[in-house]
Amino acid sequence: MGFKKDGLNLSCGTGTHTSMGEAPAFVVDDLPESFSNGFDMKLKANRTHTIVGNKEYVIGGIDDESTSTIGVRIFDNSIGEWVIPTVLGTKPKPFEGHSAKLLKEDRILVVKENSNLDDCAWFLEVDTQFVRDQKKNFETEVVAWSKGVIGDTEKPIVISGPSGVGKGTLISKLMKEFPAMFGFSVSHTTRAPREKETIGVHYHFTERSVMEEEIKAGKFLEFASVHGNLYGTSIEAVDVVADAGKRCILDIDVQGARSVRASSLEAIFIFICPPSFEELEERLRARGTETEEQIQKRLRNARAELEQRNSPGLFDHILVNDNLDTCYQSLKKLLGLNEGVDTTQKSTHKMTDLPIDHSASNIDQKILINCSMAEQEKETRNLFVLDLSSIKGGAPARTRGLKIYAADPSADCINGPNS
Numbered sequence: 362m363g364f365k366k367d368g369l370n371l372s373c374g375t376g377t378h379t380s381m382g383e384a385p386a387f388v389v390d391d392l393p394e395s396f397s398n399g400f401d402m403k404l405k406a407n408r409t410h411t412i413v414g415n416k417e418y419v420i421g422g423i424d425d426e427s428t429s430t431i432g433v434r435i436f437d438n439s440i441g442e443w444v445i446p447t448v449l450g451t452k453p454k455p456f457e458g459h460s461a462k463l464l465k466e467d468r469i470l471v472v473k474e475n476s477n478l479d480d481c482a483w484f485l486e487v488d489t490q491f492v493r494d495q496k497k498n499f500e501t502e503v504v505a506w507s508k509g510v511i512g513d514t515e516k517p518i519v520i521s522g523p524s525g526v527g528k529g530t531l532i533s534k535l536m537k538e539f540p541a542m543f544g545f546s547v548s549h550t551t552r553a554p555r556e557k558e559t560i561g562v563h564y565h566f567t568e569r570s571v572m573e574e575e576i577k578a579g580k581f582l583e584f585a586s587v588h589g590n591l592y593g594t595s596i597e598a599v600d601v602v603a604d605a606g607k608r609c610i611l612d613i614d615v616q617g618a619r620s621v622r623a624s625s626l627e628a629i630f631i632f633i634c635p636p637s638f639e640e641l642e643e644r645l646r647a648r649g650t651e652t653e654e655q656i657q658k659r660l661r662n663a664r665a666e667l668e669q670r671n672s673p674g675l676f677d678h679i680l681v682n683d684n685l686d687t688c689y690q691s692l693k694k695l696l697g698l699n700e701g702v703d704t705t706q707k708s709t710h711k712m713t714d715l716p717i718d719h720s721a722s723n724i725d726q727k728i729l730i731n732c733s734m735a736e737q738e739k740e741t742r743n744l745f746v747l748d749l750s751s752i753k754g755g756a757p758a759r760t761r762g763l764k765i766y767a768a769d770p771s772a773d774c775i776n777g778p779n780s
């Protein structure tokens with residue numbers, strides 16, 4: 362699908378169409394000149410242009426198909442046409458204004474105006490491995506959004522192991538003891554709900570045809586066929602937990618663990634083992650949630666899953682769930698939850714300061730966000746530094762680990778709090 366450039370209602374030709382490096386994104390009054398380069402000029406109608414190779418990425422305005430997300434269009438100079446890409450990932454709501462900066466030639470950092478610090482950084486991936494893979498899948502132009510998660514959020518935890526080994530029991534104990542710290546990634550499945558399962562809490566129960574469509578649309582971080590049903594972790598399921606400032610726990614099978622390992626989501630992988638095959642069978646029967654045929658299938662699959670626990674580079678830890686309390690204590694220990702940890706504490710440090718109106722510029726790996734703050738705060742905290750040197754992950758999950766801290770605008774260097 363393509364449009365001639367002139368045919369699209371863009372504010373080109375108004376003097377606002379600017380390529381990379383020509384001008385700062387916003388007027389940055391108080392900063393030395395060298396801090397202000399590399400950002401794309403904020404265009405009228407809240408659009409930015411970023412040039413990557415012979416393509417121009419226009420970010421801004423409203424998506425054609427949906428009024429609730431921000432639009433992305435590409436002008437491909439090699440064919441002289443506009444291309445509307447397939448947009449994957451969690452799409453941000455339309456911004457009031459933003460600036461854009463190309464990083465590593467494969468992703469565009471977007472800093473939102475009028476947002477709080479937890480929501481100011483977004484990434485539009487244009488040529489990452491994930492995007493390149495999806496281009497082959499979709500046979501179209503593809504871009505993918507991921508939200509930048511501020512701070513050192515701890516890695517999600519992937520828990521795998523055969524059916525009936527006690528994964529659900531261990532996860533419930535952890536969530537009960539540390540409700541503010543952990544959040545469960547609610548998977549989608551095509552299997553029927555069990556008596557005690559709640560829709561949207563244990564699983565999002567869904568029709569196979571619906572789930573297959575959603576998989577095609579790129580909504581899943583991973584999916585697999587397990588015991589004859591489809592199971593999958595949606596990007597949204599993991600994002601909801603990260604947005605709540607909690608550490609995500611995924612209960613997924615070994616195939617799913619392998620897919621997550623290969624994805625951009627950095628996680629800790631734990632395999633739960635039964636003390637013996639006989640004990641596993643006993644637990645499955647005692648649970649009383651499956652028919653005999655289903656139990657037989659789960660036991661057959663258990664043998665294959667158990668064999669894969671030593672697969673090189675897959676699991677970081679293997680725990681044997683013999684005595685439940687002992688196993689739970691070992692799980693807590695390896696997650697660093699020793700005695701004395703505050704059970705009400707959140708996993709991430711919450712940023713409280715809100716840049717009401719900000720401008721952004723960059724130097725090396727650091728993005729400077731200059732905020733207009735309330736009068737009484739102006740003296741102290743109107744300049745924030747977003748340090749990109751530690752960014753991890755990216756689409757299809759979040760871009761995690763962004764460091765952001767208040768800086769002293771009068772200092773010669775913009776150093777981190779510990780440097």
Ligand SMILES: Nc1nc2c(ncn2[C@@H]2O[C@H](COP(=O)(O)OP(=O)(O)O)[C@@H](O)[C@H]2O)c(=O)[nH]1
Nearest residue numbers: 524525548584585587592593594612613614617
């Ligand atoms: N790949 C993948 N596996 C999942 C997902 N959700 C659950 N599973 C796995 O599917 C298997 C069956 O889960 P379930 O039907 O709840 O039965 P249970 O393991 O006996 O409790 C388990 O190994 C789960 O870890 C998911 O989103 N993705």
Ligand SMILES: Nc1ncnc2c1ncn2[C@@H]1O[C@H](COP(=O)(O)OP(=O)(O)O)[C@@H](O)[C@H]1O
Nearest residue numbers: 524525526527528529530644648682683684685
């Ligand atoms: N260490 C243990 N000793 C005895 N029974 C256990 C232990 N851990 C879990 N169970 C029981 O085994 C059954 C299966 O546990 P569950 O958490 O549902 O497994 P999974 O989620 O791995 O399929 C449940 O009835 C649970 O109460």
